[in-house]
Amino acid sequence: MTLNTILDALFPAGHAVAVANQVLAGEAQTALGPVAVLGTTDAAAIDHAMALALAGTVLDTVEQHPGRPLVFLVDTSGQALSRSQELLCLNGSLAHLASCVDFARRQGHPSLALVTANAVSGGFLSFGLMADQAYALADAQVRVMDLRAMARVTKIAYERLVELAASSPIFAPGAASYQKMGAIAAIWPAPSATLLLDALRDIAQARGAGDQRQSLATTRGGRQLAAGVSRQVEHAVGAG
Amino acid sequence: MSLSIRHSWFEATARQRLAGLLDPGSFCEFLPPAVAQPSPHLAQLDLPGAFDDGVVVGAGQLGSRQVLVAAQEGQFMGGAVGEIHGAKIVGLLRRAVAERPAAVLFLIDSGGVRLHEANAGLIAISEIMRAVLDARAAGVPVVALVGGSCGAFGGMGIVAKLCSAVVMSEEGRLALSGPEVIETVAGVEEFDAKDRALVWRVTGGKHRYLMDDCAALVDDDIAAFRRGSIELLDDWQETPDTLARLRAKQARLQGRLSAYGRCRDGLEIWAALGISEPERVPLLDCDELIALKEGLPT
């Protein structure tokens, strides 16, 4: 699906989104008013320049359009893999981007991420997973690593991983796993203006509720332990 | 330099680091091993777990300040974050919002996501990122201490940079992708992960300190991390992010990207920073390097 097809389907009332260096920036019209559109395309491997471009758009929106919703379109294959990127602390630029998205939330900007094609590890962490809610298109690839690479690194037989992946959302790649695990609110069969509006309304309504992903994961049966363990630590009585 | 015996932070376990970092006898663990359960996901993959799932969380005192602490154990699964491990850290950070301790000390020693629980680990790191920012927004400084054998990589590298400040030793490493990953994907010409000196010139504590990516550089010594943390907190006032501050940071990151974006070795950047003998940087001790940085043109 091309970017324009997605934009047309999400924003039939009009959009003006520019792409430079695989980074999207612009705005679109919705029944709820204008929204900022930003994100990445063509399985971008996020580098310093991309992270800073995204962060810049977030800060511009906060400055120029108080309260305007942020709609992130996520298509990232992860982070750029190079020595020069690491030399300048790529994790620092991704953290800066994440803190800008978080700042926008605190300033009253609702945010939504839609995974349009790929969402992988560091790239996904720095903005998609920082949004109030993340959604994914049905054929989107969401993962840390594919099972073959995982088998190589963990030295566990590929066949065994495939077998376990069938029943365990804990490490099975795919948007459905992330939905069960509480990180993706819903999977959309196709980009849709109606679904987008519903989602923006839901997000506006849930504002200030904080990070609900653990409890969602419990309800959906994806992570049975996380919410309980966090609660135990949060409320443990100190023995000292 | 003191003649007393050093207790290497790099070599120590998470529990040994905490014992030496905090005021003696002040540490109290939450969800200690005797009441915890090891990761069922590792058991499912036929691997033995650890009672604490590789992270020790609790409360203690640092120079009589009440602090909360999380210490990752690099020797267990590379300190990597799984479901329980991550949830313990998230719970601790949420506790900080409610309890308002003087600080949260985060002893990071981790390669990032535990692949055996990949999705749970990635999402937990995302939850940790938000929880760190929540604690800071509540006025609680979160200080990352990085000097363990696994460094701070992957999502934990991002978490470290979301903290109020990072205290590092020369031996500490802080980056996103591990050199081994870059070598595997992009080739040994791009990054020779076996070239230890190069790895430290790109990701190590001295380089991060010279570039202002960490706030303090300390010796590889548990007592030095303790002193460094106390000194840092003595002067620290946690204030919420503002648009102006994020703009200033953005400008600084953009400026150095244009200035050094083509460099591929710490040596090139150090020369550009005005260091006359960059090849001597790896030979300097901690105090000499701090003095060198203070003498640089700003």
Next chain:
Amino acid sequence: MEKLEFKFPSQALLAAAPPALCGVVGSGNLEILVRSGVDRQICEISVNTSARGFGETWRAVLATFAASQAVGGTSIAINDMGATPAVVSLRLAQALADYRGGAQ
């Protein structure tokens, strides 16, 4: 992974104490958790080990430990990542010393 359970008769350890943990589940290493058990004359030991097929070696090392030390009334849990018998014995001694230290 293999899960092993043992019960050895052992002279009663005098005082119960808070749980003590020793060691780390790293390559060639193990962690040992000592807690107070039920039967004062018995030392219960459960082992989770990454290496299969070493049940008899474990039995020999642990039986020697339970026979040579007063550890009756303790329950010991071990998570092992391929430690040698020498490392196991060393860590058992350390864990017991920590546990006894906690009783004082």
